[in-house]
Amino acid sequence: MDEQQTIRKKWDKRHADAEKAPIAAEVLQRNLHLLPERGRALDLACGLGGNALTLARQGLEVSAWDISPVAIERLQQYAVEEGLGDLSAEVHDVEINPPQPNSFDLIIVSYYLDRTLIMSLIDALLPGGLIYYQTFTQIAVSATGPQNPAFRLDDNELLRLFTALKLRYYREENVLGDITHGTRDVAMLIAEKT
Numbered sequence: 001m002d003e004q005q006t007i008r009k010k011w012d013k014r015h016a017d018a019e020k021a022p023i024a025a026e027v028l029q030r031n032l033h034l035l036p037e038r039g040r041a042l043d044l045a046c047g048l049g050g051n052a053l054t055l056a057r058q059g060l061e062v063s064a065w066d067i068s069p070v071a072i073e074r075l076q077q078y079a080v081e082e083g084l085g086d087l088s089a090e091v092h093d094v095e096i097n098p099p100q101p102n103s104f105d106l107i108i109v110s111y112y113l114d115r116t117l118i119m120s121l122i123d124a125l126l127p128g129g130l131i132y133y134q135t136f137t138q139i140a141v142s143a144t145g146p147q148n149p150a151f152r153l154d155d156n157e158l159l160r161l162f163t164a165l166k167l168r169y170y171r172e173e174n175v176l177g178d179i180t181h182g183t184r185d186v187a188m189l190i191a192e193k194t
Contacts, residue, residue, distance in 0.1 A: 039105030045112035049075035165191035
């Protein structure tokens with residue numbers, strides 16, 4: 001079994017859990033007011049599609065990509081149940097086939113980190129396009145998220161990865177202050193291509 005098949009099996013197993021439901025990332029939930037009124041959006045590494053469903057409900061034409069056929073099948077069922085005809089979910093390996101340049105008005109990535117794709121994501125945005133990004137940080141107060149530090153952001157790394165774009169929103173609380181409050185273990189960013 002090759003590495004891609006192993007990864008796909010891992011995620012298929014995780015997404016087959018009937019107890020799990022699609023939930024939009026906090027960066028999206030907190031910032032719906034920054035979304036464009038219309039346009040093409042991509043939920044990259046979408047999992048069960050909480051972000052994709054939220055974007056489609058807001059009137060955007062949404063593509064949702066994930067390596068897991070199980071996740072995509074479940075997302076397609078949710079979209080049909082809600083009558084979200086502007087949501088297209090497909091099995092898609094972004095490491096092999098990243099998004100094409102100038103394709104999307106908005107890209108959202110949550111809990112997926114492949115630093116080699118960052119420039120492709122920036123290139124895939126149309127002028128004025130937004131990227132919403134949220135993922136785990138290495139400095140954390142809980143054991144939630146991947147154990148491998150390669151899949152977690154260094155302090156302020158998300159800012160550095162998107163310096164080519166205009167920053168519109170950023171949150172990374174680290175271990176500052178009362179760690180029992182706030183948003184911990186993640187960094188969130190919204191940036192605009194000008």
